[in-house]
């Protein structure tokens with residue numbers, strides 16, 4: 001099914017994105033698949049966010065997908081642990097003419113999120129998969145009421161939804177991801193859907209107020 005959907009759901013990359021995809025393939029870097037790029041493009045275009053926070057920049061492909069969909073209307077803050085990757089992303093933001101709209105923090109998201117302030121319309125979580133639950137309280141604090149928390153890879157190669165195929169080395173990540181999905185699916189402040197696109201995407205809407213059904 002994954003292959004079928006990926007073949008149908010193409011994202012029209014510009015020449016910079018196409019170059020980034022080549023580079024990611026060459027260096028075995030995990031940038032978003034085209035089907036998720038299409039979904040993010042659709043969400044950003046239709047919700048018109050002014051501020052987006054991203055956790056996990058890599059070389060900046062997903063930041064540029066969201067930036068393009070914002071159409072010059074807003075700002076992106078993105079966090080990347082790896083120094084070399086953050087430099088490569090910064091270069092791409094310059095080449096794409098997006099450097100004034102995308103601010104990149106180089107460091108550990110668990111530390112940076114702790115001192116971040118402000119309110120974001122969308123938070124895109126695509127960092128270390130075992131840490132999603134640890135980032136959740138910060139994300140809720142930083143997300144506007146009515147905003148969206150979008151998390152990639154929540155089904156983690158199908159292992160989260162199927163106990164039998166759990167790779168022993170990944171068991172802690174799978175356990176953490178299951179806890180995370182249970183919490184966001186039953187959270188009083190959020191409405192969540194989980195979509196089996198790629199390796200699974202969750203989309204949570206932060207309710208406007210506690211009385212909202």
Ligand SMILES: C[S@@+](CC[C@H](N)C(=O)[O-])C[C@H]1O[C@@H](n2cnc3c(N)ncnc32)[C@H](O)[C@@H]1O
Pocket residue numbers: 030031032055056057058059060061062063079080081082085107108109110126127128
């Ligand atoms: C799946 S990749 C992000 C891909 C990117 N969002 C895209 O689609 O183009 C995950 C990234 O998270 C970064 N990362 C891992 N641990 C991190 C941490 N503790 N804080 C911030 N970033 C981290 C990795 O270095 C990696 O580049």
